[in-house]
Amino acid sequence: LYKKGDNWYVKTDKMEYGPYNKKQIVFGNSIVYDGKHCVFLYKKGDNRYVKTDKAEYGPYDGYIGNIKIAENGDCYYEVSSQQYCNGKKLENSGRKECNMDVNGHSFYFSYDYDYVVIDGQRFGKAFPFEYRYDKDKNAFVWYCLEGRDLTIYEYALD
Structure with missing residues (x-):
């Protein structure tokens, strides 16, 4: 090149x-x-x-x-x-979709969409390649690549 x-x-x-x-x-x-x-x-x-x-x-x-x-x-x-x-x-990245429920809150994504859904609302601009529930922060945390930017989202549940 x-x-x-x-x-x-x-x-x-x-x-x-x-x-x-x-x-x-x-x-x-x-x-x-x-x-x-x-x-x-x-x-x-x-x-x-x-x-x-x-x-x-x-x-x-x-x-x-x-x-x-x-x-x-x-x-x-x-x-x-x-x-x-x-x-x-990357941990959890082989999954094509996820539906996680924690304390009455839902976290959902599908490989077919460029966002996640938390309690019925859309967040983000890309499919997450890694995600988790952080018990200490009581938050959903996910990582995605939006264009050239590595983006980390944290959504507090209360």
């Missing part, structure tokens, strides 16, 4: 692609570039790998998709419906 003038180009050992003039380039679901950080996927034998400008993660035997780069350079992606951040599995 390189910049020439105001445009970006992707060069492999066999071909060159471009020009692209966007800050974030998504190339064939295997290269993502946001102007600062780059992530690309590759396959070696039967295994798949994620390589960033910081590190390499893998091997994985499932399809890798939904690649996002947070503003701090952290790389989020999915392997067979399980979400990862920089090579680490």
Whole structure:
């Protein structure tokens, strides 16, 4: 990946692609570039790998998709419906939906929507990749990636 003038180009050992003039380039679901950080996927034998400008993660035997780069350079992606951040599995992320009831309050989300529902009201702008009930704070807490921003929500119940 390189910049020439105001445009970006992707060069492999066999071909060159471009020009692209966007800050974030998504190339064939295997290269993502946001102007600062780059992530690309590759396959070696039967295994798949994620390589960033910081590190390499893998091997994985499932399809890798939904690649996002947070503003701090952290790389989020999915392997067979399980979400990862920089090579680490995210707790609770394999679930496509959740319906949690605590002390008469409900917390619900579905992978089909870009928000959570608490006591019938919508909150947030993205599907949570991690969530929990914090007993000490008596609050629902969830994490999501909204664009390039890692967003942490905390909703107090009383």
